[in-house]
Amino acid sequence: MSSRWLLGLVASISAVLVTPAAAETRHVVELFTSQGCSSCPPADAVLSQLAARPDVLALGFHVDYWDRLGWKDTLGSAAFSERQRAYASRSDGQIYTPQAVVDGTKHTVGSSKRSINGLMRGALPVDVSIGKTEVAVGSGTGSATLWRVDFTSRAAVPIKRGENRGKTVTYVNAVRGMTKLGRWNGKATRYDLGPCGARNGADNCAVILQSGGGLGKILGAARR
Numbered sequence: 001m002s003s004r005w006l007l008g009l010v011a012s013i014s015a016v017l018v019t020p021a022a023a024e025t026r027h028v029v030e031l032f033t034s035q036g037c038s039s040c041p042p043a044d045a046v047l048s049q050l051a052a053r054p055d056v057l058a059l060g061f062h063v064d065y066w067d068r069l070g071w072k073d074t075l076g077s078a079a080f081s082e083r084q085r086a087y088a089s090r091s092d093g094q095i096y097t098p099q100a101v102v103d104g105t106k107h108t109v110g111s112s113k114r115s116i117n118g119l120m121r122g123a124l125p126v127d128v129s130i131g132k133t134e135v136a137v138g139s140g141t142g143s144a145t146l147w148r149v150d151f152t153s154r155a156a157v158p159i160k161r162g163e164n165r166g167k168t169v170t171y172v173n174a175v176r177g178m179t180k181l182g183r184w185n186g187k188a189t190r191y192d193l194g195p196c197g198a199r200n201g202a203d204n205c206a207v208i209l210q211s212g213g214g215l216g217k218i219l220g221a222a223r224r
Contacts, residue, residue, distance in 0.1 A: 057221045103124065126140040
């Protein structure tokens with residue numbers, strides 16, 4: 001066995017040890033969308049592509065303010081409209097659909113995958129992992145709130161009225177509700193996950209660690 005072969009083997013093992021896991025969540029994309037918005041289906045398709053990436057947690061938040069156009073969004077919630085408004089109040093005040101918020105800080109048009117990718121800089125600074133019953137949050141700086149996000153993994157919705165009348169649109173990771181799991185103050189901690197997917201219509205869940213009372217920079221995230 002040559003020394004050159006041994007050196008190559010050690011280098012290969014070292015590369016494996018320092019390479020992040022493929023399923024590590026490095027970014028969170030929140031798409032504010034609506035079944036009643038004619039410009040939203042292309043953004044819903046982009047979210048579906050992002051959801052297939054192991055390094056991205058892609059979530060669809062369906063707002064309710066376009067219900068007045070004649071079709072009530074079957075996945076919509078006033079709470080999600082309020083979340084979008086709260087984000088706007090912390091930045092430049094812009095509210096529109098489809099709007100993508102990346103890592104809780106910057107926004108862009110949700111149908112532009114190139115623009116969304118351009119906002120994915122660096123990585124989330126706090127390690128978060130999700131198990132069957134617990135969530136492990138690593139150490140870091142600052143303080144934040146840990147949320148469980150229950151969502152419907154996939155839903156094909158026939159839209160009968162409004163701007164998208166006659167279309168059947170498939171939505172992925174449509175959020176159905178958020179549950180506060182606890183506060184984090186920089187120390188490595190474990191939290192009870194609770195009933196993943198407990199919200200009405202949900203079949204899965206993820207967790208996000210978010211500063212600013214739950215509407216600031218996202219520090220960490222994990223999905224099942």
